[in-house]
Amino acid sequence: MKFVNHWINGSRVDGDSRTAEIFNPATGEVSGKVAMASVADVDAAVAAAVAAFPAWRDASLVKRARVLFRFRELMDAHSDELAALISAEHGKVHSDALGEVARGLEVVEFACGIPHLLKGGFSEGVSTRVDSYSIRQPIGVVAGITPFNFPAMVPMWMYPIAIACGNAFILKPSEKDPSASLLMARLWQEAGLPDGVFNVVQGDKVAVDRLLEHEDVKAVSFVGSTPIARYVYETGTSHGKRVQALGGAKNHMLVLPDADLDLVADSAVSAGFGSAGERCMAISVVLAVDPIGDELVDKIAERVSRLTIGPGDDERSEMGPLVTEVHRDKVASYLDLGLSEGAKLVVDGREVQVLGGGKATDTPGFWLGPTVLDHVPAGSRVHTEEIFGPVLSVVRVSSYEEGLELINGGEYGNGTAIFTNDGGAARRFQNEVEVGMVGINVPIPVPMAFYSFGGWKASLFGDTHVHGAEGVHFYTRGKVVTSRWLDPSHGGVNLGFPTNK
Ligand code: NAD
Numbered sequence: 001m002k003f004v005n006h007w008i009n010g011s012r013v014d015g016d017s018r019t020a021e022i023f024n025p026a027t028g029e030v031s032g033k034v035a036m037a038s039v040a041d042v043d044a045a046v047a048a049a050v051a052a053f054p055a056w057r058d059a060s061l062v063k064r065a066r067v068l069f070r071f072r073e074l075m076d077a078h079s080d081e082l083a084a085l086i087s088a089e090h091g092k093v094h095s096d097a098l099g100e101v102a103r104g105l106e107v108v109e110f111a112c113g114i115p116h117l118l119k120g121g122f123s124e125g126v127s128t129r130v131d132s133y134s135i136r137q138p139i140g141v142v143a144g145i146t147p148f149n150f151p152a153m154v155p156m157w158m159y160p161i162a163i164a165c166g167n168a169f170i171l172k173p174s175e176k177d178p179s180a181s182l183l184m185a186r187l188w189q190e191a192g193l194p195d196g197v198f199n200v201v202q203g204d205k206v207a208v209d210r211l212l213e214h215e216d217v218k219a220v221s222f223v224g225s226t227p228i229a230r231y232v233y234e235t236g237t238s239h240g241k242r243v244q245a246l247g248g249a250k251n252h253m254l255v256l257p258d259a260d261l262d263l264v265a266d267s268a269v270s271a272g273f274g275s276a277g278e279r280c281m282a283i284s285v286v287l288a289v290d291p292i293g294d295e296l297v298d299k300i301a302e303r304v305s306r307l308t309i310g311p312g313d314d315e316r317s318e319m320g321p322l323v324t325e326v327h328r329d330k331v332a333s334y335l336d337l338g339l340s341e342g343a344k345l346v347v348d349g350r351e352v353q354v355l356g357g358g359k360a361t362d363t364p365g366f367w368l369g370p371t372v373l374d375h376v377p378a379g380s381r382v383h384t385e386e387i388f389g390p391v392l393s394v395v396r397v398s399s400y401e402e403g404l405e406l407i408n409g410g411e412y413g414n415g416t417a418i419f420t421n422d423g424g425a426a427r428r429f430q431n432e433v434e435v436g437m438v439g440i441n442v443p444i445p446v447p448m449a450f451y452s453f454g455g456w457k458a459s460l461f462g463d464t465h466v467h468g469a470e471g472v473h474f475y476t477r478g479k480v481v482t483s484r485w486l487d488p489s490h491g492g493v494n495l496g497f498p499t500n501k
Pocket of ligand 1: 145146147148149150154172173174175203204205208209223224225226228229246247248249279280386388414455459
């Protein structure tokens with residue numbers, strides 16, 4: 001049985017004796033144990049990062065970039081191995097795991113441009129013989145706390161940029177699928193990153209709370225559910241830290257009657273059931289504007305009936321299991337809830353056949369097939385709550401305005417999409433919708449690495465999105481220097497407020 005421990009100062013460390021079980025979601029069996037950090041373990045990681053920071057901060061931009069280039073090559077070469085680790089603990093299919101590695105690598109590639117990204121501004125002669133320039137400097141030790149659903153990509157939203165900017169980083173991955181973090185740590189070392197610049201502490205609330213309180217941790221990036229994101233934001237900022245905390249989501253796809261319904265059905269099924277719906281950018285609600293509802297639901301149901309559900313390491317599988325039994329049961333409970341709220345169950349994921357097994361809920365492992373609920377009442381719990389599983393709800397609306405109002409009235413504002421062939425309607429939507437990431441005929445509008453990722457409302461606490469220019473901003477502090485090299489003849493006391501002359 002594997003034992004996943006911490007990575008501190010360039011070595012694997014067992015730390016405290018507390019552990020938790022790791023499962024194989026496809027079989028339901030325990031596949032290993034993960035260390036759960038104590039306060040002392042976190043303190044050891046912070047101390048290693050504090051010690052490594054000054055030399056790394058002083059490494060030249062080009063030297064830092066070269067480590068990133070090497071890390072990029074190593075990650076690419078090990079992407080299959082990384083994907084297999086992810087699939088074995090998360091449950092997602094191998095091709096999907098490879099996809100998350102590829103999207104994470106794009107952030108590494110962006111961070112390779114750090115010499116350019118950290119160029120400041122310079123103004124000659126802001127006053128007589130006075131020049132001004134701006135520089136951005138690393139903040140020190142920074143932490144990233146990440147969710148189970150992207151054990152490689154979400155950490156890679158954070159650490160390539162934090163490290164490229166000259167910070168030392170501590171990752172606290174999800175305890176549900178921790179193995180990817182140790183492979184990434186080893187590859188950093190192989191790439192030539194000095195020990196202590198990248199550390200991993202495994203664990204739960206104990207580790208998170210210590211990172212939030214520790215005075216040597218200067219900034220915290222968090223991605224996870226909304227209640228924890230709010231808690232991390234409030235606790236971290238009350239301890240004087242810079243915090244960006246990304247939360248949950250309930251993403252709507254608004255379908256206007258002029259849309260190409262085959263494209264819509266393909267997109268809704270891909271975005272609703274990819275990774276078993278355990279994506280913060282998954283589409284979980286389709287808003288079908290009258291009169292297309294019946295035709296669209298038929299097309300969606302037909303496509304869902306052709307999906308293959310099975311273990312992530314079986315090439316035939318298109319959708320894997322859910323991450324834990326508790327989570328599967330919670331997601332499945334929304335089916336009966338939906339029925340009690342007046343929805344119609346068009347496809348019942350409990351009945352879906354699993355490759356090599358039987359009916360989803362009778363097969364060992366954490367299975368639930370793709371589920372489609374139609375006529376979900378607007379404002380019902382199934383419509384508004386984040387389910388985070390393979391449950392696609394269709395809500396019928398009579399107009400664009402009614403659909404927009406439902407999106408803007410929701411608690412979350414992570415992603416959304418409009419499907420239409422009317423450019424004017426799409427433009428109005430992009431302007432009026434209160435959501436951070438918007439797709440136009442694109443169901444999962446995840447921004448590229450050189451833009452920044454983040455939602456609005458309860459999907460993000462703090463004002464900085466992750467990666468792209470905002471990531472560079474988050475992991476650095478600005479400084480403006482005003483300099484004057486005097487003529488020997490110039491001088492004189494002046495108690496007035498400095499204004500330019
Ligand atoms: P989670 O909130 O349960 O856990 C996230 C992290 O917080 C983990 O590292 C976990 O160990 C830690 N944690 C859990 N409970 C804690 C507590 N009480 N105190 C301190 N730390 C705690 O989230 P999850 O189930 O791992 O991930 C799924 C959630 O993440 C969904 O809500 C999803 O929408 C969200 N998510 C959001 C984004 C985004 O970009 N907005 C991206 C991915 C996932």
